[in-house]
Amino acid sequence: MFIDATDQRRSAFTLVEIVVALGLCSFVMIALLGLLQVSLQTHRESSEESLVLDVSDWILRDIRQGAKPEEEAEGSGENEGQPTNPVSRIFEIPLAAGGNREFFIGETGNPLPETNQDARFRVQTEISADERRVHLAFFTRQRSNLVPLLEIVANVGKP
Numbered sequence: 001m002f003i004d005a006t007d008q009r010r011s012a013f014t015l016v017e018i019v020v021a022l023g024l025c026s027f028v029m030i031a032l033l034g035l036l037q038v039s040l041q042t043h044r045e046s047s048e049e050s051l052v053l054d055v056s057d058w059i060l061r062d063i064r065q066g067a068k069p070e071e072e073a074e075g076s077g078e079n080e081g082q083p084t085n086p087v088s089r090i091f092e093i094p095l096a097a098g099g100n101r102e103f104f105i106g107e108t109g110n111p112l113p114e115t116n117q118d119a120r121f122r123v124q125t126e127i128s129a130d131e132r133r134v135h136l137a138f139f140t141r142q143r144s145n146l147v148p149l150l151e152i153v154a155n156v157g158k159p
Contacts, residue, residue, distance in 0.1 A: 055109045062088040099127040
């Protein structure tokens with residue numbers, strides 16, 4: 001038995017098929033890397049907004065709890081038992097009408113000393129003239145200081 005050399009075929013990919021397959025794989029990999037970048041940016045933004053909402057909830061609770069006990073006046077008359085210069089317990093936000101305060105928040109949501117360069121957020125608060133609403137504005141390092149990341153206006157009411 002003789003084997004004819006012309007009948008013998010080898011199964012292999014040609015150079016053109018390999019080049020086309022590598023081109024398709026590289027195109028898919030580039031598209032996936034682009035989606036990964038978008039996904040990471042979205043995750044960063046959502047975690048930042050989540051922290052801002054948590055901190056704003058803590059601030060509003062702090063304002064609703066009222067003044068620090070040591071700030072309460074022990075005088076007599078109509079102001080007896082009323083705070084003289086009421087500030088909130090944790091964030092020390094002035095609770096009187098028109099009270100404004102700017103402070104800084106760290107990576108974990110804790111208040112930091114003034115003008116801290118390691119702060120994640122800068123927060124501005126303003127109590128309305130009728131002391132029933134509070135305006136919160138959150139600014140970040142990455143964004144312009146002129147445009148806040150998030151603004152919240154909430155009713156705090158009077159007890």
